Amino acid sequence: MSSSPYAPAPESTRPRLRDEYGLFIGGKWCSPQRGRYDVTIDPAREEPIARIAYGGPDDVARAIRSARKAYERWWAPMKPATRAKYLFRIARAITERSREIAVLESMDGGKPIREARDFDVPTAAAHFFYHAGWADKLEWVLRAGRRPHPLGVCGAIVPWNFPLLMAAWKIAPALACGNTVVLKPAETTPMTALLLAEIARDADLPPGVLNVVTGDGATGAALVAHPGLDKVAFTGSTEVGREIARALAGRETRLTLELGGKAAHILFADAPLDQAIEGVVRGIYFNQGHVCCAGSRLLVEESILDESVARLQQRIDRLRVGDPLDKNTDIGAINSRAQLERIDELVRSGVEQGATLIQQRCDLPERGYFYRASFFTNVQSSHRIAREEIFGPVLAVMTFRTPEEAIEKANDTPYGLSAGIWTERGSTNMAVAQRLRAGVVWCNTFNRFDPASPFGGYRESGFGREGGVHGLGEYLA
């Protein structure tokens, strides 16, 4: 039973953009000292969006100096309730400009406008609102009797999957606690970070409280290497996380890492299957699977394997892959050519190792980096697709017979960021959740976020928490 296609419903708003963007340091736009620029492209059209500065060590040093000055002169001594006002102002500005930001996020990163509009932007605003409320109540964060102190200058390095949201996760608590920030967005998705800089300036945030230094991995490395940082907050790959931990070893600089994942859904035979399949689909195909906590493994109780696979196959055929700016698109563009090649390589390894590949039947746009929603059956725990983070719309389906086996398989990974349990029985939910080694366990839902809820991983998924009281503690001494 096929579904009827929809006429195009393109988002009509287009953000006003400049051809070239410099670095945002000390409240002003400036050119990188070595003068290096490169383009950021729209992955759905393979067309440039703007030229972006690539900051070098000198620029990083300048940004940290300006952040230090802002910290000492204005931000740390400021009355906490006044800091809160700035954060509220930024939160409101994000809400007011939400449509423009959503379009830009979708253009630069390839994600569907529906997700940018309904998830990324409102959740980013929610983080600012939430943390604004905390700014003058920080004595409740720490143990009774301890006075909260900010750390100083924080370096925030964020990935390309949720550019604005990950920036908000770091900037909002850092500023609420009285720290200043140097933000380094990913080179493929710098646009909304630059727009956030513009918002901060329009909100009259004191110069230097938020600095944005765009660039690639070298810029990030220069930031981490600088001795003037008091804290580094990183979200990204486990590989880069390791390098950062190595660079900071033996230094006073505090560190939180939010890294990769290989989360498992455990689907019990008594689960509400219609909703569970829907949750599994959202768990892996949300944001093209570019989600560190994506549910990329599905452990199904053996008795419902055939039904689940049949339902899953039927369901992915209904996903709409295509123009991220069309309001009905479910799966947008893969963020970059390099990522597309990595997904393709891992999927080929799955086929070579003997797993069965099932892909959605649909046409892909002629231009742009697109990938079909895919899943594998007959997957063994030793297969690469069951162990490595694919970071794409690819799910590995495996089976279990007893809860014991399910728990064992779910924990059989070097990661431990998230997990999902699908069952109608509350007792099963509780018993299994207790034994999953994952920072977040979702029961009968998946990929739900709230600024009040701490998020973070076990083992190779990193350490430290973001969000809620736990997250605030990471920005206080």
Next chain:
Amino acid sequence: MKRVCVDAVMLESRANELAARSIKGETKRAWIDLAISCIDLTTLEGRDSPGRVRSLCAKARTPLPGSGAPSVAAVCVYPNFVGIARRALEGSGVRVASVATAFPAGQSELAVKLADVEQAVRAGADEIDMVVDRGALLSGDEDRVTVEIAAVKNRCGDRHLKVILETGELGSYTAIRRACDLALEAGADTIKSSTGKIGTNATFPTALAMCDALASFFRRTGVRRGLKLAGGIRNTKQALGYLAILNETLGEPWLDPGSFRFGASALLDDLLMQRERIRTGHYTRPERIPKD
């Protein structure tokens, strides 16, 4: 038959997401006409009169003269007006539907309910909208529910039987799903959400739960049964939302008056307004759409 449980949080989130699909351009134009042709134009009031039924029938045939709008699927009335509707709709292709079985509460003996059905059938109804015994459903007496549906179906002969579940009174999505499964198993040609006579009518999540039941029945038996959503569906945006839910769960074959109906009265006027806007490029005055 296996009991299926439904998770409210995911169901509601999915339903609202589907209902927010952006239906534009050619799809919007086609779906407005589809929605019109799927309407059971309904009047179920104590003040219904032969004149009012006749004027409703005229509107059902030609909703807006000169506009090219299609006629609706059926006119839905109380049993005592079936004969009048039958004559008024002669040759139009618009079917006559009648509520029966002690509509809307269903609080009567089976013999009385069957007599109600029989009268409607004898007067020429093509379709019967019966109400299920919610008391039996809620108390767990599922046999009574299925026996009653089967008996009514038997009395309907080859008439199309719609079974009204009154989902607003069932208390949970799991109970709604159970009612759908029982009704389909007992021989309902169409499952229908509401009478329109209580506070809670059709909602997007209810519609999705019903679609899931129909999809499951289709997978099990290969038979396509119908869906009717009724009560509180007043504007085009809601109608398009329901059609999107239908489209993405059951699929294209259900987008047809043979498998899907809206039970409504005010909805038609808003669909016609939107249709006129697309056809002429500007909004028409509400006064230009005949009231009934």
